[in-house]
Amino acid sequence: MQEIINQLEELSYNLSWSWNNDFFEVFEEINIDYWLWSQKNPVLFLEMINKQYLFEMIEKKHLREKITGIYLNYKKYLQNGKYFDEILKLNKLEKPSTPQICYLSAEFGITKCLKLYSGGLGVLSGDHMKSSSDLGLPIVGVGLAYLYGYFTQYINAEGKQAELYEKSQFDSLPMNLLTDETYKPIKISIDLPGRVVNAQVWVIKIGNIKLYLLDTFVDENMVDDKRITDILYGGNIEKRIQQEILLGLGGKRLMDYLGYNILTYHMNEGHSAFLCFERIASAMKIHKLDFAQAKKLCYDSNIFTTHTPVPAGIDIFTKEMMERYFKNYSENELKITFDEFFNEGNLNKDDKDNNHFNMAYLAINNSKYVNGVSKLHGDVARKMWNLPENRPQIESITNGVHILSYTSKTSDLLYKKYFGENWINTPNIWNKISNLPDEDIWKMRNRNRKELINYVRNKKYDQLVKKGLYDKYNTDLTEVLDENALTIGFARRFATYKRGNFIFKDLDRLKKIISNPVMPVQFVFSGKAHPKDEEGKYFISEILSFTEDSSLKNRIIFLENYELDVAKKLVHGCDVWLNNPRRPLEASGTSGMKVISNGGLNFSILDGWWAEAYKPEYGWMIESVESVEKIDTDSRDWFEVNSMYSVLENEILPTFYFRNPQNIPIQWVQKIKNSLRDLAEIYRTGRMVKEYFEKYYSKLVI
């Protein structure tokens, strides 16, 4: 019995469980209340659960066998021949003993209980790590350990978003403090004006790879310095620069401390770009070079991925600030004047009064390899940065998602039934999708939708009870959503350009669509607005007030606190995933990719990934106005929203409700098959990470 518990404990500390539905089921079966209460954190769960009770539970034969099965699969996963091993073999090379690729990001979205992400950027970093492990790449991740993470959203009595910052207990999370041989925590230090700040380091295992997180909550730091890593994307600009110094300079120093021979650094967005300076400083010392020579050397092996198609989205620091933080560093470490230093991030060098240090520009300036995250975004980025012709131009590598992390148990079982246990690793598997009976695909859809609706009802119940509103709310919860109705999902950060309140623009038309009893349709919304984004918060309040409107009630739902777990439920259950950003501001968007393996279909403006993926046989498009200059924003929104209503009324609803005698919407199912056949293989991080490997990493690593 103890052996089974040891297996569970070992499994808990490797985040490969985060894409294993069976693992979740084990904990749900042992005790679902504890599991939810622990926020789906197996380490905390095992700490808190009564040991006698746990013993009794795992005495059940099927549970014991299930755990051992998961454990053996996990061991196999760690050992299995992988993409990178094949490449080594082909090139007759030895496996490197330490990682060679370092990937840095301000956020990592891996699983619910690790609150280290705010949105798509973090989820992408997490998926990059997961797929790198699947492929066996010699990569290591670096980020920050935010003690309070990103906020938990709740809706207050006035119907507004409110924010709660919950302190994490790092000791009870699936991560370990990095210590030396004497079990003393190892420390990385950085210089801030007039003082040294130390950071301890947490390690998270994701399959075969490690993610290191820097944490300034250590005794010897002053109070304000401890709080450098308190929250993600919060506080003032001073905190931001301090976090970025820690990530960039600290990240590089950590790699050196660990003795890793890193051959390429990959900066995911500009937050880590101070790394470029630390690499140069280090190269100057090691190879006895001057600044320009060292810069050239490092430039050749830096990779920068940009995600921001608008200048306003980029971190900018003033000259005054930069001078405070970097004057000594530039003169002592880099042996250049502060003005020379400042020019590395100064977009308009000719403009002597220019006061802005731009982190994306710093990264571009110091990276031979720069890429956008969809074809369209690549074009936008090339125009935006207009790089000199004599250097490599900005390319694009379209984002993806880590399929197993978002595929429902029901869908997984269907693929297992027809494609075999190991469907995820079988090449060209999606070509076989047309062999599946329509009936089975449709059953899977109905089941996925039903599970979402149960989840929504339970969550609604929970929220009503928690807020003391249960007695006042005189609706039968079974009236919340309809199991058989077309279900459209819209969930993402409530950044203004994503237009979260778009469908409500013509309220009468929307009401007419929703109240059609023959072709019922319902919407589930979710998403957080940044605490300082009043407009985004206003959009949320607006949606909340519509959920109370008598003709929309129970057909428009807003789910509190969008995070990875809510996201999973939504992408499992929605028939259609709606996206209506202002083109071309959505660099890629990834949530729409998550519905594909669950048989969901996309309905979107042709922006980001959908601009390259869309064909009528896969889903639907919303017409957008191409030229931003020629039309005012409101007219543009009207044009686009009218296109949205028309497609919904004339194409989506009729296709969904056109049934054969067995009550199967055959045209709809055909679209699901088309989308799986042609899109599932492309819009996944397995393909994406391979592309990073083939285009960039492989030039530097092997």
Ligand SMILES: *Cc1c(COP(=O)(O)O)cnc(C)c1O
């Ligand atoms: C996938 C995901 C995102 C990214 O969604 P976009 O469509 O790219 O905006 C954001 N937040 C969570 C929790 C996600 O799972």
